[in-house]
Amino acid sequence: MDNKSLTNHAYEIRRQVLISLNAAGSGHLGGSLGLADIFTVLFFDFLRHKPDNPTWAERDRLVLSIGHVAPVLYASLAEAGYFPKSELLSLRKLGSRLQGHPATAHHTPGLETSAGSLGQGLSIAVGMALSDKIDKKTRRVVSIHGDGELQEGSIWEAAMSAAHYKLNNLIAIIDRNYLQIDGKTEDVMQLEPLQSKWESFGWNVISCNGNSIPEMQQALKAATESDKPSAIIAKTRMGAGVKAIENNHKWHGKAPSDEELSAFLNALEVD
Amino acid sequence: MKAFEVQNHKDTRSGFGAGLEELGKTNDKVVALCADLTGSLKMNAFADNHPKRFIQTGIAEANMIGMAAGLATAGKIPFAGTFANFATGRVYDQIRQSVAYSNKNVKICASHAGLTLGEDGATHQILEDIGLMKMLPGMVVINPCDYNQTKAATIAIANYVGPVYLRFGRPKVPNFTPENQHFEIGQAVHLDEGSDLTIIATGHLVWKAIEAAQKLEKNGISVDLINIHTIKPLDKEAILQSVSKTGAVVTAEEHMMNGGLGDSVAQLLAHYLPCPIEMVAVDDSFGESGKPEELMTKYGLDTPDIIEAAERAIARK
Numbered sequence: 001m002d003n004k005s006l007t008n009h010a011y012e013i014r015r016q017v018l019i020s021l022n023a024a025g026s027g028h029l030g031g032s033l034g035l036a037d038i039f040t041v042l043f044f045d046f047l048r049h050k051p052d053n054p055t056w057a058e059r060d061r062l063v064l065s066i067g068h069v070a071p072v073l074y075a076s077l078a079e080a081g082y083f084p085k086s087e088l089l090s091l092r093k094l095g096s097r098l099q100g101h102p103a104t105a106h107h108t109p110g111l112e113t114s115a116g117s118l119g120q121g122l123s124i125a126v127g128m129a130l131s132d133k134i135d136k137k138t139r140r141v142v143s144i145h146g147d148g149e150l151q152e153g154s155i156w157e158a159a160m161s162a163a164h165y166k167l168n169n170l171i172a173i174i175d176r177n178y179l180q181i182d183g184k185t186e187d188v189m190q191l192e193p194l195q196s197k198w199e200s201f202g203w204n205v206i207s208c209n210g211n212s213i214p215e216m217q218q219a220l221k222a223a224t225e226s227d228k229p230s231a232i233i234a235k236t237r238m239g240a241g242v243k244a245i246e247n248n249h250k251w252h253g254k255a256p257s258d259e260e261l262s263a264f265l266n267a268l269e270v271d
Numbered sequence: 272m273k274a275f276e277v278q279n280h281k282d283t284r285s286g287f288g289a290g291l292e293e294l295g296k297t298n299d300k301v302v303a304l305c306a307d308l309t310g311s312l313k314m315n316a317f318a319d320n321h322p323k324r325f326i327q328t329g330i331a332e333a334n335m336i337g338m339a340a341g342l343a344t345a346g347k348i349p350f351a352g353t354f355a356n357f358a359t360g361r362v363y364d365q366i367r368q369s370v371a372y373s374n375k376n377v378k379i380c381a382s383h384a385g386l387t388l389g390e391d392g393a394t395h396q397i398l399e400d401i402g403l404m405k406m407l408p409g410m411v412v413i414n415p416c417d418y419n420q421t422k423a424a425t426i427a428i429a430n431y432v433g434p435v436y437l438r439f440g441r442p443k444v445p446n447f448t449p450e451n452q453h454f455e456i457g458q459a460v461h462l463d464e465g466s467d468l469t470i471i472a473t474g475h476l477v478w479k480a481i482e483a484a485q486k487l488e489k490n491g492i493s494v495d496l497i498n499i500h501t502i503k504p505l506d507k508e509a510i511l512q513s514v515s516k517t518g519a520v521v522t523a524e525e526h527m528m529n530g531g532l533g534d535s536v537a538q539l540l541a542h543y544l545p546c547p548i549e550m551v552a553v554d555d556s557f558g559e560s561g562k563p564e565e566l567m568t569k570y571g572l573d574t575p576d577i578i579e580a581a582e583r584a585i586a587r588k
Contacts, residue, residue, distance in 0.1 A: 061344070104373045112344060114373040117364050123334045124369055127341020127349075134302070134323055134347075154365070157334035164329075 001044050006213050009079055010040040011270050014241045016075035016088050018264050021255040024071075024092040027100065030238035030251040031146065032072035034177050034211070038234055039076040041216040042142060051081040054109040061112055061128050063143040065121020066175070067101035068253070074098050074108075082110040119152025121145065122172060126162050129170040129229075140224065142171045148180030151189045156201065162229040163202025170229040171220065172203075175210065177238040179249040198231040210234025241269050272488045273463045275481050281418035281446045283439035283475075284382045288313025289418075290425025291350060291380075295321040298429055304339055304351040306332050311441075312352040312382050332357045336365040336377070343375040348429055354388075355381035355438060356397035363403060370434050371407040377434050379404075380425075383441045384414075385525035386553070386570055387475060387563040396558035402530020404436040405503045411435040411456060412503040414524075414532075416477035418446040420500060423454035431456055438474065440525075442563045445478045448498075459506035461513075465495035468581050469513040469520045473499050473532050476523035476551065476572065483577035492581065505535050511543055519584040520548045523577050525567075528552040547587035549580035 013036045021027045043049075047060040064073050071091065078085045083097070090096035097108045101116030113124050125143035132139045149155065162170055174194075182188050191197075198205045204226035208219040216234065223230035238252070239245040242264045256264055294301040295317045302324045303317050309327070318325040326342075328335040332353055339349035351358070358381040359366070370377045381400060388396050405412045413428065413435065415421040421439050428435045435456075448460075462477075463484065472480035477498045484494035495513045499506065514520055520540065522533035533550035540546060553570050567573045 063341075113340065113375075114368055117368045119333075120337050120365055120369050123337020123365070124341040124344065126334070127338035127343075128345050129341075130326065130338065131302075131342045131345030131347050135345075154331075154333035154337070157329075157331035158337065161328060161331065161334055161338065165326075 003213055006040050006044055007270060009044050010036050010213065011268065013040060013072065013075045013079050014268055015265060016078060016085060017071045018256060018261055020075065020088040020091040021071055022258065022261040023089045025255055027071055027092060027255050028068040028253050029255060030245065030249070031066065031069040031175065031177070033242060034236040034238045034240045035069055035072045035144070035175055036241060037211050037213050038144070038173060038216055039072050041213055041220065043076045043080045045217060046220050047140070047142065051110070054082060058139065060140040060142065063112055063121045063125040063128070063141070064102060064115055065143055066118065066146040066149055067115030070098070070100065070102050073102060077110045118149045119154040122155050122158035125170055125172070126158050126167060129162070129167040130165055132169055133165065133167065139169065140171065141169055142173065144173045145175065147174055147176045147178065147185050147191060148188070150174065150191055159198065159201040159203065167229045168227050171223045171232060172229070173232045173234055175236055176233050177236045179238050179247065179252065181249065181252050183249060194233060202228060204228040204230040205233060206230060207233045207235070210236035211240045242267055272485055275447045277445040277447050279446050280443040282441060282443050283415060283418055283421040284441060285313045286418035286421030287380060287382065287425050287437070287439050288316060290422040292316040292320065293426060294429050295324065298348065300346065300348045301429055302326060302342055302347045302349050304328050304335050304349055306330055306335050306353045306357065308353050312380070314352055332362045333365050336362045337369050339377045340369040340373060340375040343377050348376060348378070350378045350380050352380040352382065354395060355384035355400045356395055359400040359403045360397060367407060371410050374409060375434060376432050378428050379436045381436065381438045384438045385440060385475070386558045386566040386572065387440050387442045387525065389441070389563045389566065390560050392560040393557040398527040398553050398558065399530060400438060401502055401526050401532065405530070405535065409434060410503065411501065413456065413501050414438040414474040415500045416474055416498055417444060417448050419450050419452060420448045420454065423452045424500065427454035427456060440475055444475055447478065457501045457504045457506055459509035460498040460500065461509065462496040462498050463494065465493040465517065467493045467517060468585055469495045469497065469517045470523065470577065470581065471497045471499050471510065471520060471532065471536055472523040473502060475525050479574045480523050480577055482574040483581065486578055487581055492585065499532065502532050502535060505539060507539055510536060510539060514540060514544050514546060518546050519588050520546060521551060521577060521580045521584050522548065523551040525572055526552055528554050547584045549584040551576050551580050
């Protein structure tokens with residue numbers, strides 16, 4: 001897909017994130033906007049999937065480990081055609097398939113697993129990738145993590161096992177926005193030196209600008225050429241696309257009011 | 272009373288190992304994971320004979336549960352084995368979100384459950400695991416009584432789609448149920464007919480319940496005896512049928528009173544058939560080091576404890 005189309009998808013995903021969070025009245029805006037470019041590249045360029053056949057056996061697997069950014073996942077699924085965009089207005093409402101955190105129990109099309117409690121998705125992705133190694137399948141498994149989430153110890157158990165089992169079919173994308181609920185990651189619990197941490201665990205590490213569509217495309221391509229599991233440290237701006245809230249951790253878990261919605265939609269940058 | 276023949280003395284964990292190895296030969300979707308306790312869980316035969324389907328996770332139980340969930344998503348039938356404490360309490364949130372809430376076809380296989388782990392002491396003697404697991408929506412909880420039944424249960428759960436908690440133990444205990452028996456999840460085994468009292472036992476306590484019933488019979492008390500290997504879903508029909516006849520119940524389990532089999536039975540009977548219930552279980556206490564049999568005596572889980580509970584239950588009728 002050409003970059004103009006990808007840019008349009010990213011714009012539309014951000015628009016739907018804002019609209020659905022406003023309709024919900026609560027939820028996590030900052031991370032959802034920050035990840036919009038990464039989701040765009042995954043859904044419209046990288047992953048092999050069939051929105052009209054969500055359980056297609058040969059599909060690549062996407063594991064969202066940070067369930068709180070569900071709005072960007074749902075907006076991407078709707079943008080890809082898994083369900084109508086109008087359904088995004090049911091986010092977080094009683095009886096909705098779009099739970100506050102992703103839940104397979106509610107049969108959301110295109111959803112592989114439930115998430116919310118942090119630090120579990122990498123283990124699940126390792127299990128998926130391992131299964132494909134046993135079956136000699138060439139499927140790609142991609143997991144998405146927050147940087148704050150890397151403070152969970154189980155992430156490093158999983159990291160160790162991915163290298164041990166030489167899972168070069170696994171790509172972990174780390175949303176490196178340097179922010180978490182209580183403030184800056186390096187103040188709350190230091191993550192750096194992050195690249196060498198992953199390298200020392202036996203991973204191929206790629207750093208890129210996670211808000212640059214071409215850089216994400218290149219990073220993913222490089223990841224598929226490694227003989228090790230790959231970690232993409234994707235530097236993003238929390239709230240990317242809406243200048244007024246960028247890099248402000250107060251927007252981690254907040255939804256826009258009606259006034260804010262119209263201001264943010266007007267200010268939404270196409271690129 | 273019916274006679275029960277002890278074929279030999281074997282550990283239930285070996286029944287698990289034998290069942291798993293049979294699955295290795297008959298079902299290529301079955302994979303096994305273990306967190307550095309392959310020998311203790313008797314998973315060596317599977318690991319040796321099916322190395323591509325055996326996954327050593329190292330001492331990392333949280334990752335093991337997540338990996339099992341991922342393997343299940345890809346169509347495998349993962350059996351994840353470790354000690355009962357590390358298979359439940361340590362990884363409760365992983366089981367809750369990645370397995371139970373996600374309805375993944377993961378079999379959590381827990382050895383060394385209860386006091387009979389013995390000398391290692393209370394850090395390893397979990398008595399809360401049945402409660403933890405039965406509270407999770409959709410989780411099946413099975414606690415077989417001997418080697419043969421554990422082997423049959425292991426084979427049976429591979430054919431059931433959904434999360435299962437399979438609990439077994441360390442010591443050699445009387446092996447008395449039929450070899451190559453058919454195991455039906457959720458179906459109680461009616462061991463003997465009686466009219467004065469129902470004894471409902473699970474796991475290692477089933478044999479002790481048989482011993483107790485034999486002694487009670489000599490004292491003129493006729494016992495209706497149920498081996499309830501599946502604690503969830505509970506075989507309500509079998510229990511109600513028995514208790515409607517006897518009007519008094521003793522439950523027996525190697526577990527905490529809070530959250531165990533007794534709880535489940537009491538809940539059922541409080542609703543449908545209120546009657547005297549006595550529970551043989553650990554009363555709000557951790558275990559300690561000691562020989563398995565010494566511990567069972569000290570913590571009130573032995574044959575005489577079942578007899579006393581039976582007498583109390585009948586006296587309350």
